[in-house]
Each structure stands twice: as structure tokens, then as C-alpha cells.
Amino acid sequence: MYQDLLEILKDPERVSVNETVLEHHSGGMDYHERKKPDVVVFPKTEEEVVAIVKYAATNKVAVVPFGAGSSLEGHLLPLNRGISMDFTLMNEVVAVYPEDFLVKVQPGVTRMQLNKHLKKYGLFFPIDPGADATIGGMAATNASGTNAVKYGTMKHNVLGLQAVMADGSVVAAGGQTVKSSAGYNLTELLIGSEGTLGIFTELTLKLAGIPEATVVAKAAFESVEEAGKAAELVLQSGVDIGKMELVDAATIQAVNEFKGTDFEEVPTLFLEYNGTAEATEQGIAVIKELMEDAGTVKFEFEHDSLKRAQLWEARHQAALAILGKKPGCKLVATDVCLPISQLAVTIAHTRQLLDEYKLDGAILGHVGDGNFHVAFGLDTDDRDEMERFHEFNGKMVKFAIDHRGTCTGEHGVGIGKMKFLKEERSTALPVMRMIKKALDPQNILNPGKIVEMEEVHS
């Protein structure tokens, strides 16, 4: 396989069987057992991706697309070995259309790289998962983040894309308009398909203007449930909230230790409003009132821009902070999403479950859209701890599904959520399988993820 791929790429630097490289591509930032691919390739062009996929199709070899490696549910595991396709070198911003609020990028561009590039236009791409993920990876999992409450998720912000399908054909889906009713929505079928239906080679993204003003505030509460209730109030008020993040005491404690910050260690809503200067002033005043109605014990503005940045950076790095508390352990982050009215009760139930299973988990999440996580640092070799985690996770997800929620709001299915998907989408799974079979009959594209197929080639 190595020789064949070398003949395709004609560059020994971009076809690797080096142990360190294989190890780096043996999974994501998750707790699943790692497995090495046979070989890692680093394509630079769509033509190269096509040639590699055609080779894989002819030889029934699995291909797993790989971006920043920040998957949390096992998406990057080469379950059948084969080829890990690393997009690090396809990281060009292809074209910016500032007057159309659009940008065309290669899949290996990371969100931070993109926003650095866009700054001079006064524009930014709002989707912000915790990691500095690649746009391709973010599209593959329909990622979101703290800005989703205002700007939506990847599927709301990818207008078009090109993908290499399992037979090596290149498909252009969607386009550059904010609306279209031109045929089946292949763009959104591919977004969230986790590399199992096609491999992205180009994406057209909708951009937003960098807001004129931003105000940040913190509201402390006596319990996580009260904070959850306060979040519901904000959403029901219809105020155009920019971000609304819930962090519980344990998370703040971990962040303080990890980042040397001095945030008060109580359940807190981190809030942001952005827009024109005038709208922002009004917006945050409404939010302050709502927090007081909801019984906040302390409401504070964060006017200082450095402190403001520090606050959101701390939130973004909360997962790493949790991990930092338990050296040698692996990050485990759960993910459920609920209708607004079911959020507080689910958070309360989750806290009970954590106590019941004696797990040291931190609750944090994007409560602006009903989505929350529990983050752990777990010793994957400690069978007892892992068993307790799995039981906890199963019960938490079941509670969420029973309360009209979904088993994953933004992390995706990978292998970690497959059993819950069966429960949540029992009638949809056969249709997903029919689509997978029609578009990838040999099951070579990221096999073993989302849907189980009858036979898995290797």
C-alpha cells in the first residue's frame, strides 16, 4: 500500500508509515481505544484526494479523513486500519468575497487561522468549538460552540461544498446563495456525516461582521439548577443573546487552577451581548434584569477587554483544565441537547447521577441552545472508574432522550454514540443505512461510524 500511495503522491514526505505519525493518527482527543492506520497520507490537492480514494476503492481499503485530531467520540479511529488522510496541507483560504459575506476554504484551514485571515475585512466565522478544529472536521460533525445561540451551527453556515465520493467522483453541492431550493440538499446530508459519505475538499462559508460592541457579564447562582432556569428565562424573553455559557463550581475551580485565574467558584452563567454600541447597552440591561428576576446572588459586568478575553479563553479551555487536574488521564466529554424547558431538570438529574456514581465531573455547556456537557479526566485503565462512567453516561443520555432531547448536540456520533443513536433514531437508522449503502457500497469511507453496515472491508 505504501508504495502504491507513494506513486500517487510522488513525495515521500507526504506518505508516512513512521510510528510516531501512525500513533498521532490512531484516534482523536477521546477515551476510545486507539488503533493505528496502515499509512498516513497528506494530500495537497483535490486531484490527489481523488487519486487516493480511487486507489482505495479499487483495493477496498478504508479511508479516514483527519483534521486537527480533536474528535471526542472516536471519529478518527481507523477501525479497519487502511489510510488516514490528513488535511493539514490543504489549508488554504481559497477566496474571500467580503461584499457577499462569503469565504471559500480548503478543509484543513482551522477556525483560528481563518479568523486571523478574515480580520482585515471586518468579518469573522462565528462557529467556535472548544478546540482549534479544522473547518472540514467541524463540517463533518456539524460542530458548533458558544456562538451557536446567535449564529447557528455548521449546517447553518456552510452554503456549499465539494466532496470526493466513495467512487472518486467529485460532487459540488450547494453554492454561494443564502437560499436555494435546487434539488436534494446534499450539502446538509454531507455535513454531519462524519466522513462516511464523502470527503470534503472545499467549503463555502457564510461570514458575519465583527460586532461594533461587546459586553460580557457573569451571573452567579446558588445552584446549577437555578442557573439553568435563568438561562431558560433569557431564551424565552427573546433577547438577542450573543453567548450564554453555564459553568458549575467544579469547572471554575479547575479553570482557576489551570489558568491561574480567580473566578468565584460557584455555578455561574457567562453572558455576552454584541451588536451596535446602543443595542448592546440596552441588551445587557435587559439581561441584567432577567438575571435578577431569576435570583442571581451576584451579577457583574466584565468591562475590561483583557479580562473579557480571559473569561472566554478560560471557558474554551475548560476541558483541558479538567484534564489538567488528573495528569495521565484522558479527556472524556459527554454531550446532550434538550428543548429549552427540559434543560434545568436534566442538569439537576445529571448532578444527582454524578454523585450516585461517585464521579468527579464538571458540568459546562452552551445552555443558550439547550446543549450541555459533562467533562471528566478519566483513567481509562481503571476498569471500575470507566464502568461507572459508562453507566452514568447511559443514564444521562437516556434521561435526555426521554425528555425530548438528542444524544449529541455537537460532538457527533463516531463510535461513542452509536448505541444511543439506535435508541433515539430507531426508524431513521434503516434509511441512513440505505443512503450509506447507495453512496459507499464497499463501505470504505470511515467505516464503522454512525451506522453499522453488514460487512466491513479491510
Added chain:
Amino acid sequence: MYQDLLEILKDPERVSVNETVLEHHSGGMDYHERKKPDVVVFPKTEEEVVAIVKYAATNKVAVVPFGAGSSLEGHLLPLNRGISMDFTLMNEVVAVYPEDFLVKVQPGVTRMQLNKHLKKYGLFFPIDPGADATIGGMAATNASGTNAVKYGTMKHNVLGLQAVMADGSVVAAGGQTVKSSAGYNLTELLIGSEGTLGIFTELTLKLAGIPEATVVAKAAFESVEEAGKAAELVLQSGVDIGKMELVDAATIQAVNEFKGTDFEEVPTLFLEYNGTAEATEQGIAVIKELMEDAGTVKFEFEHDSLKRAQLWEARHQAALAILGKKPGCKLVATDVCLPISQLAVTIAHTRQLLDEYKLDGAILGHVGDGNFHVAFGLDTDDRDEMERFHEFNGKMVKFAIDHRGTCTGEHGVGIGKMKFLKEERSTALPVMRMIKKALDPQNILNPGKIVEMEEVHS
């Protein structure tokens, strides 16, 4: 077939071969040649839909779902005769979840019926195509309307749905959360699939709060191109515009005649801002400034709520007004959508084409999202007029596609846009065909629309 269906529905009132009923179900509100189905059924429950589809699958009979009959591109034509399935009797609002901003409806509910129902909750469903279409039909074409610039299209506002597939199985896709990464996005694959992949039996919709305040204004321009440029300015400013509709002189003239209004007969942008009272006052002030920068010859607020309602009603009925000008003629409404920066040039080109082809068309559209229409009343028996129309339409759509646009922003493909879809989505069409073949191997669901299949059963 009649007897078999009567045995299924057990109600002679709901299985019809009456000539008037067949005629009513022989097409939409469009110019395509009509064709009668063999029979029209009026199911009341999902179980009945399942039984009818199973009957159709066993007997290889085509099924065409039918809502309000307001299709503009031939979606409702029973090309292979068979069954027209009318959803008029499945028009129940199943459940309202006001605290979650959600409603669950049957597909036959119309948008006006729904909003009347929701008023007491202070909520509304913002998608507003011109006609009082059914929610099922709106989902089938990924419809939108004047509110799309602020609230998005159907695909942004349908969170979950149930559909009966070609084999009679019932699939639940999506759910009740605003975010989910749980497997392939079947919801959005089915939205815009025009009844060719599955038949909706239930839809869960995202609602919005009725805004506290609304301000409406009109800005007159010397030319359509200047009005288009002004619309671009608003979008680029980032102001949270509620509606922005362009109507040209010919349209206003037709509306005045039809509705007895006295709008000035010049190219005009109809603008709306809504939100809190304070935000609205600021918002409309920003818009006024932008209009002046863009060279408006007259800017007027419409403070009077009656006049305001009249204004939007006039806009909504513009298509009917155009038709009213030519009695006995059929409504023909074109539909393209462009990236913002290409809007003005395309509108200017379209006006030239109209002159060139000596067609009396009115330009109107949702320029807030790059989408515009040309409406005609055409005598479909006048071969010369129809030929000129088709040539005009082909050139307009080609210009739009060449300027990074799409052949349909909201009307859908039906049969009227199939040849343009081939041009716009040449690489995507084979994949659409693979999906259609996998999910409807006998091609019984609304055959002959969107994608041509090898063989069409009857």
C-alpha cells in the same frame, strides 16, 4: 384502483374520481400543461397514508402529495396519473410547546391557520410564501418568503418530521432540539425533496416571539438597479432588517389596479424592522440613513398599522395582481437567487431581457436574501408569447447561474426547473439519482420531478 382505495379508507367522501376534484388536482398554480390523476384520496391519519402508500408500492402506482395547490413549477402534476394525495383533512395543530418555542403540526395545516392558532401564545411561524400554502408543501419545496432575511427558510425552521417512505415505513427524523449531530440529516434531505423521497405526516417547527414593535418604510428609487444597490447596502451594514422587498413600477401599478391602493408607481423598496420598541426606533433610523446614502428620491414611514398591513398584503398579492391584469391568462413566476453583490447587475440584466423579448413582466422579490422573481400573466395558448417567455427564462436563469447564483431560491425544481438543475448541479445530480433510487426504487413517489429516473412506472 378506486375500489381498492375505498376499501382502505372506508369512506366514499374521501376517495374521489369526481371530474371537478380530478381537475382541481391536475396541477398547481402554474403554467404547465395539466393532467388528471386517476383518483384523489383524502387521508385523515398517518396510518391511512401508510396503507395507501403500501397499496401504491404493491401495485406500482404513482403517489403525488397535494397541499394547498399553490405550486409554481409543476410539482403537483400527476405525470404518470395514479393517486393524488390531498392533505386538506390532516390539518391539525398537534401540540404547542410555548416554553420551547415549538409546535407540532400535521402537514395540511396552512401558514395562516397556524399563525391564527399561535397568536394567543404571543408566538408566530415566520415563513411566509405568497400563497396560504400548507406547512407540508412549504417543507417539500423549502419555501421561504418576505421574512427569510431575518428568520431563514423552511430548512432553518423545521426541527423534526415524520414521513412515510416509498415502502410504507414511517421514519422520524430530527426532533425538538435546536441543535443535533445525531447521524445523517434526514430532516434536511427530505425538506426540499418535493415529495419524491417521502411524504410528510407530521412536522415540528421552530417558532418566534411576536415582536413588540414593527416599523415599516418605503424608499423610492429612480431605477430598479439603484433600488437593488440600496438593498445591498443594507445587507452589508449588518443591520438586523426584518423584511426588504423590491417592487418595480409595473408591479405597483398592477397592485394599485387590483387592490385599489394608491402607491406611487416607481421602483420601491418596502422595508420593515421589528424588535423591541427601542431597537426598532434605532434600526429604522439606520435604514433611513442607508437609503439616503443610496440616493432614494423619497423615503416615507408607514406609521399607520392599517396602512402597514395593507402594504404587506399588497406585496403578498402582487402575483395575483399581475394575473388580474390579464384575465384568462396563467400566472408565471420565475425564481432565481444570487450572492448579494450580484443582485443589482442581475436585476438590470433581467429588465433588459424583458424589453428584448417584449414581455410585460413585473420584477419583485425578496432582495434581502438575493432572491427575486419576475411575474407574468401569460396566455399559454399563445405559442409565440410562451416561446418568448421560455427564451427569456432560460437566459435569465443562465445569467444567474453564471453569476454564482441558483436556478431557484424558493419555488423548487418541479418539472419547470429540471433542465436548469442539470446545468447548475451537474455533478450533484448523479448523487441525487442514487439517493432517489435507494429510497424509492420503484419511482412511485411524485415521479418525474427534480431528477429523471431511467424508467417511470405507472
